[in-house]
Amino acid sequence: MIIREFLYSDSDEVSKLCMSSFMGTVAETLPEQGVLTFGQIASSDALFERMMQDNIMLVALIDAFVVGYVELKQRKHIAMLFVAPEYQRQGVGRSLLSEIKRAAASPKLTVHASTTSVSAYERYGFVSVGDIAVSEGLIYQPMELRFEDYEH
Template sequence: MAIRKMVRTDIDAVSALCIAAFDDTVAPTVSTQGSETFRKLASTEAFRQRLEGDNVLLVFEEGETLKGMIELKEGRHLTLLFVSPQHQRQGIGQALIAAMSAYARATDITVRASLTSVPAYLRYGFQCTGDADEAAGLSYQPMVLRVVAKP
């Protein structure tokens, strides 16, 4: 098992993993607009652009199998966290959260959690910070994780 920074050669696999996980758990709960919005966010072109921005993208792999990914934007906002459907509930999300925390540049990490993922984020230590809302067809719950300050 390894958690490492995402590289360009991971883009196709990461995009496919995110879309598969979204289709498995989130897509049935959102509108057509929400699904279209997400597919744009998880496209290979979108990942190419993110790799060049102020984002940390990490992947969880075991052997040759990519099992999960996480993205931290500007050291303070978790934008994506996905684990492949067949590998969920095995500690991969928790491991990615722990690894991501090392890159935090703020004491509070925010996330707009899909409503279906709120229980997982609560297990990871996040807390709800307001009412659920919607943007571009995607419903979300604002949440925050307080990270330990670095010495």
């Protein structure tokens, strides 16, 4: 597996990965507004726009195919983390998080986890830090990972 910075040429493939994973695991738990909101966030154009900001964006490749994606906002908040279903529980997400941790400018990482991904984040060492919330139709559980609790 290779982990490298997100490139403009990755936009379409990453957008498809995020949308496919989202539609298969998260979309059915959200109102229509949440699905529309996520579609805008995961679009190729939106990915490219965020690439021009200060976000850290990484892809995981296996055999030259994008199998995972992570995006760190403000060097402390995981904005997105997706792994292709057929590569889940094989260390892709953990490897992406290990790389993101190095770029963090805070003693902890935060994430607004979809309710369907809470158990995955718990396996990475994250803990819930508040009540389930809703923003623009997206339902999420605030979570954080303190580095001293994180195992590589």
